[in-house]
Amino acid sequence: xxxxxxxxxxxxxxxxxxxxxxxxxxxxxxxxxxxxxxxxxxxxxxxxxxxxxxxxxxxxxxxxxxxxxxxxxxxxxxxxxxxxxxxxxxxxxxxxxxxxxxxxxxxxxxxxxxxxxxxxxxxxxxxxxxxxxxxxxxxx
Numbered sequence: 001x002x003x004x005x006x007x008x009x010x011x012x013x014x015x016x017x018x019x020x021x022x023x024x025x026x027x028x029x030x031x032x033x034x035x036x037x038x039x040x041x042x043x044x045x046x047x048x049x050x051x052x053x054x055x056x057x058x059x060x061x062x063x064x065x066x067x068x069x070x071x072x073x074x075x076x077x078x079x080x081x082x083x084x085x086x087x088x089x090x091x092x093x094x095x096x097x098x099x100x101x102x103x104x105x106x107x108x109x110x111x112x113x114x115x116x117x118x119x120x121x122x123x124x125x126x127x128x129x130x131x132x133x134x135x136x137x138x139x140x
Contacts, residue, residue: 028100040099041092042072042085055089056082091135097124105132 015023029039038044052062054077065076065083072085087093092102101122108118119129 025098028098032099032103036103038099041087041090041102045086045090050086052084052086053089054080054082055084056080091132097128105129109133 012020012023032039036044038047051060052075053060054062054075057077057080059077059079061078062075063078065074068074068085072087074083074085076083085093095102101124105118105122105124108121113121115126115129115133118124119126122129124132
């Protein structure tokens with residue numbers, strides 16, 4: 001690509017806000033794939049060999065049990081019948097924030113960035129930042 005005018009600039013500026021948000025999400029997914037080899041904690045868990053563990057009884061004996069509505073693999077415990085995902089009983093279970101937001105938060109916490117600044121940089125509320133810090137410290 002030659003230096004000078006960015007050929008995508010006009011296209012990006014002409015996008016409606018909703019489409020621009022979708023483009024930003026797609027770019028974040030690609031950047032995370034390139035940087036971390038994954039764009040979700042489920043992919044990372046599988047990539048690094050996390051075994052599914054029943055959050056109720058701690059058993060490692062499970063069978064596949066379909067997918068959640070958002071496409072995550074479900075497991076069923078062979079011992080107690082509990083249904084769960086690979087991230088159940090982890091700090092990432094039931095989060096509705098993006099992988100990108102969590103990665104940014106964890107990097108900032110690693111460098112002891114003040115919580116108020118972390119909230120701003122990650123666009124999260126104070127209660128969310130407090131909860132995540134509590135989860136992060138409890139699981140360390």
